[in-house]
Amino acid sequence: MQLIATDLDGTLLNENHEISAENRQALQMAKDNGVEIVVATGRSYSAAKLPLRNAGLDFPIICLNGAKIYDKAEQLIRSAPLDKQTCREIQQVCQQNNMYFEVFTNKATYSESREKFLEVMIDIMVSAFPHLSREDVELEATNRFQQERIETVDDFEALFDREDIEVYKMLAFSMDDTTLERVRETLEKAPDLTITSSGLSNLEFNHPDAQKGIAVELFAKKYGIKMKDVMAIGDNFNDVSMIKAAGFGVAMGNANEEIKAMANFTTRTNREDGVAYAVRKFLSK
Template identity: 35%
Template sequence: MVKLIASDMDGTLLSPNLSVSEYNKEAILEAQKQGIEFLVATGRDHTEARPPLEEVGLDCVLITGNGAQAIDKDGEILFTHSIEKVKVKQILSILDSHQLYYELMTTDGVYSSSQPKRLESFTNLIASHVPHITYKMAIAMASAHLTMLKVTFVEDYAEVIEHEKIEILKIITFNEAGQKVLMPIADELRQLDELYITSSYPNNIEINHYQARKGFAVKEVAELKGISMAEVMAIGDNHNDMSMLEVAGVSFAMGNAEPEVKTTAKYLTDTNAENGVGKAIYRVIEENL
């Protein structure tokens, strides 16, 4: 029997308009009513992850930065896996050599070096994933969404990296040409060792400490709660979800998931536009998976 459900956010729990549907919310509440723990495992920073959950009154453990950090319902940090500062400088040197825009996810929130670039990257992401939306509408939607998020803009990342109280949890870089440009750079970064490099969308790569992956983090949280991985359900849509789909006793891929993700998961549910998370949860409850 499932005792813990771990769900990705973007492309999974969230609908294309980046909100939690009423159907998904009710399914989660029903699971919690039956004593099943629910957590979110996302590539987002906790300041970016909480708003859509708070909008519908959901309170749960958050695994953020692809597993770089876990935070309980009371805001207490359960664990952190940050990238060493020396390695951060090496990573940024490589990204700069390819003239890529990137952001730093830290223990002090998200840092960006360019507000226009951040808006452009998020607009392109929305435009490519929301059906029948115009680019102008995507810009408006991205602008409204980004104003709700805590982001610090700096001219030089050096001051962030050198700050003794700030740890770097994840580095995310974007390119609109997609993986044909990013994959060779990812391979170059892997030569640095002790890094975990994955992707949450076709236009990005995400760089973490090698222990910062969703599968490890879900297992760590489950162990803290005395739950075995056979009693864990995981659901996701993209490559950064695969590590938790591989270790969970019950795993679902979204209908909109990448082909490799569908191959990894044991079960398939509907898309994020069709309440796939809620339907998977009800199936788990009804069929006692």
């Protein structure tokens, strides 16, 4: 193994959105043994850096599902923005279906309303974590808004018309599975668009070149590493491309059964330091 590519949410991060001491130690051990580490996440670059910095780690980052790749020197080495007309089509379909959505750009992440964002996040978290109190849920939702530095905007048409704006990802939410499927079916034939999901109740829209598998392969090639020597670890459908592309794909114990079936190995859950378990088990191979 010469390169480990790991997702963040639901994978390297535990239920508190932190990197545990066990996961940190295992990745640091791998790095000390000459293994390259890269984080591959749907988050923006700044939001991805935060848990790494809190854990005292400094790894290259593939962010926004592969739309942007940063090397070890924190230099942007590739980007794959969405076509602006495609962005308008996504906006129109999401609004027609009353879906809250966010637009991730080179300037900031934009949404139409902080209040609507909090309402959607609270509904999702109440459903996913029924044991949490309302106060805890509201705090978690507020933290998510702050981590992504989301700004509100009234006119998305004007935003897409700006020449200085590049859109790297759009993220839409709905608690209704029928709505999610209808929007996916409406947009899946659009040119220059790939649709994945990073968790409950969402759809992620990227350029077809903005996939974790493609990005990990480009990153590996830059450092002279063959894909057979790559381990990729993930838990959701936006991780599938890198799990399939890697020589050794690892699914988290908390992953969907469909994703586990695609992987070479299923490790423990993100609550049980699954990344550390996989790294220590296969580091010598």
